[in-house]
Amino acid sequence: MKKILAYKPLLARIFKEVIEECKNFSYEEIEKCIEGDVIISKIYVDNGLSNNTELIGGQNTEDYENEEGLIKYDIRTYLKIPHLDRSESIKILIDVEAQNEDNPGYDIINTTIINISENHDVSSIDNNTVKLLTTLFDETLDAKTKISELQNKYGLPLTKELEMEVTEMCTYATSMENKGIEKGLRALVNSLKVYIKDFDSLYEAIIKNEDYANVSKEQVRKYY
Numbered sequence: 537m538k539k540i541l542a543y544k545p546l547l548a549r550i551f552k553e554v555i556e557e558c559k560n561f562s563y564e565e566i567e568k569c570i571e572g573d574v575i576i577s578k579i580y581v582d583n584g585l586s587n588n589t590e591l592i593g594g595q596n597t598e599d600y601e602n603e604e605g606l607i608k609y610d611i612r613t614y615l616k617i618p619h620l621d622r623s624e625s626i627k628i629l630i631d632v633e634a635q636n637e638d639n640p641g642y643d644i645i646n647t648t649i650i651n652i653s654e655n656h657d658v659s660s661i662d663n664n665t666v667k668l669l670t671t672l673f674d675e676t677l678d679a680k681t682k683i684s685e686l687q688n689k690y691g692l693p694l695t696k697e698l699e700m701e702v703t704e705m706c707t708y709a710t711s712m713e714n715k716g717i718e719k720g721l722r723a724l725v726n727s728l729k730v731y732i733k734d735f736d737s738l739y740e741a742i743i744k745n746e747d748y749a750n751v752s753k754e755q756v757r758k759y760y
Contacts, residue, residue, distance in 0.1 A: 539701050540672070541632055542574040542611045545693055550632070553665045554648040557617045557626065571614040571627075610634070668692060672702075675713070679703040718755075721748055725759035735760055 540546065548566035551558045558566050611632040618625040650666060656674040658667045668690040671682060683699050686692045694702070724742060732738040739756050742748050 537634055537705060538576045538611055540698065540705065541634060542576050542613075543698055544570050544574065546668075546672075547574065547613065547632070549665045549668065549692070550650070551615065551630070553663065554650070555615070555628065555630075557628070558615070561617075566615075569615045569617050571616045574611060574613040576611055664690065675706075675709040677706070679706040682706060717747070717751075721751060721755065722759045724748065725756060729760060 544567045545563065547570060548563040551566050552561065552563065558569075561569070613630055613632075615628040615630060616625050617628065650669060652666070652670050652673055653661070656670055656676060658670050661667050661670065668686065671677065671685050671690065674682065677685070679702055683694060683702055686702070687694055721742070724745070725738070728738050728741055732741060735753075735757070738760065739753055742756055743751065
């Protein structure tokens with residue numbers, strides 16, 4: 537996921553929405569303002585532990601605030617934005633993080649939060665970038681559909697490498713969903729077979745549950 541979020545054409549679309557200095561820039565102009573490589577932390581390090589971190593680029597994704605608490609960055613990059621007269625420029629340090637909760641457990645300063653709908657319904661969303669991000673993280677879409685919509689519907693150019701990253705993300709999400717279903721199915725079978733001794737009756741009881749309506753007899757039999 538981090539490699540996808542660190543993709544400069546995607547970052548350009550996000551920055552145009554949330555950074556005032558980028559409002560009047562085109563996506564291509566914003567990409568040119570992204571200075572050097574976007575750096576990615578590949579290994580999560582808890583506070584107080586060693587800073588053994590693999591990086592892309594040459595900058596550290598860890599920093600200290602007031603020489604005290606260690607601040608961890610998922611994705612860090614700089615924007616170097618020229619003034620209108622091109623005589624000088626301003627430099628903005630940006631940290632991008634994907635969070636599944638509003639409060640990550642540490643202080644965040646100067647933050648913009650983009651909320652993605654849990655039901656992935658883009659019909660009620662007005663902002664095109666939020667629609668793009670909602671589609672990107674929609675676990676119900678297969679990789680082919682997702683890649684097609686990102687490119688053709690939202691105009692996000694994808695390299696072959698990024699297409700592979702999106703495909704891997706979809707494969708992982710499907711795998712985790714299947715593991716969750718199997719775990720729940722095992723628990724349900726173990727609970728019901730105490731009371732229902734006949735397999736066919738037990739199977740009928742299980743498929744009445746909408747979460748397991750499409751499971752096969754073979755899947756159920758594994759845990760019977």
